Amino acid sequence: MPTAESNPGFEYLLWVGCAASFDPRAQKVARATVQLLKEAGVNFAVLGKEETCTGDPARRIGDEFLFQQRARTNVETLSRRNVTKIVTPCPHCYNTLKNEYPQFGGQYEVQHHSTLLAELIETGRLSNGSSNGEPITLHDPCYLARVNGEIDATRAVIGASNDARYREMPRCGKKTFCCGAGGGRMWFEEAPSQRVSVLRSQEAIATGARTLATACPFCLNMMTDGMAGTQGGENVKVLDIAEVLLSRRTSST
Secondary structure (H helix, E strand, O other), X not given: OOEOOOOOOOOEEEOOOHHHHHOHHHXXXXXXXXXXXXXXXXXXXXXXXXXXXXXXXXXXXXXXHHHHHHHHHHHHHHHHOOOOEEEEOOHHHHHHHHHXXXXXXXXXXXXXXXXXHHHHHHOOOOOOOOOOOOOEEEOOOXXXXXXXXXXXXXXXXXXXXXXXXXXXXXXXXXXXXXXXXXXXXXXXXXXXXXXHHHHHHHHHHHOOOOEEEEOOHHHHHHHHHHHHOOOOHHHOEEEEHHHHHHHHHHHOO
């Protein structure tokens, strides 16, 4: 993995995020993203041990002091590493770096990994591969779709427009339904009957899809748990869009 120290001339900084750094399941998403970026010849690097939390969860649950502390520390690090472009697989990191860090002098071109992967597909540096023939649906992450209005790139990455077996859930796009993790609720304990992830899993299962694609480590975690606690969920795989793309490319070669 190239770091900002070993590859100071990088074009994109890959902001890994806390989930993909510490959660074993989300780490697979980071590895898939890295594999695709390397295959496409993207010049990127990570901060490694210099990367810390963006502070998003702290701000959402009301700890403004901690958020600002994290933001200032990160802006200082990013400035020292001459970062101009950032790509991240986490919509929460994406929203914070793009929309909130400018308050602290952090001006960057920030992309969610879906938009960069979609661009690489459009320019021919990556191909969509081929579908495995099973029906697939997409859960739009709130911080990507509802907050930032990005709904096309995720669908482009999984080839939704060319897949006859693609199924949309009723609540989708900019009117997507939350997975239950937003606003700091990722760390809240809820009674099983009140879990938003179960309600969302029921919607996904009702489409008949065998794969639920998403584009957020929080959503990935919540929807995996939701499927585990929902009848029929054992038949549905929950994958990040990078994993879907990589699996299709691997199976078609």
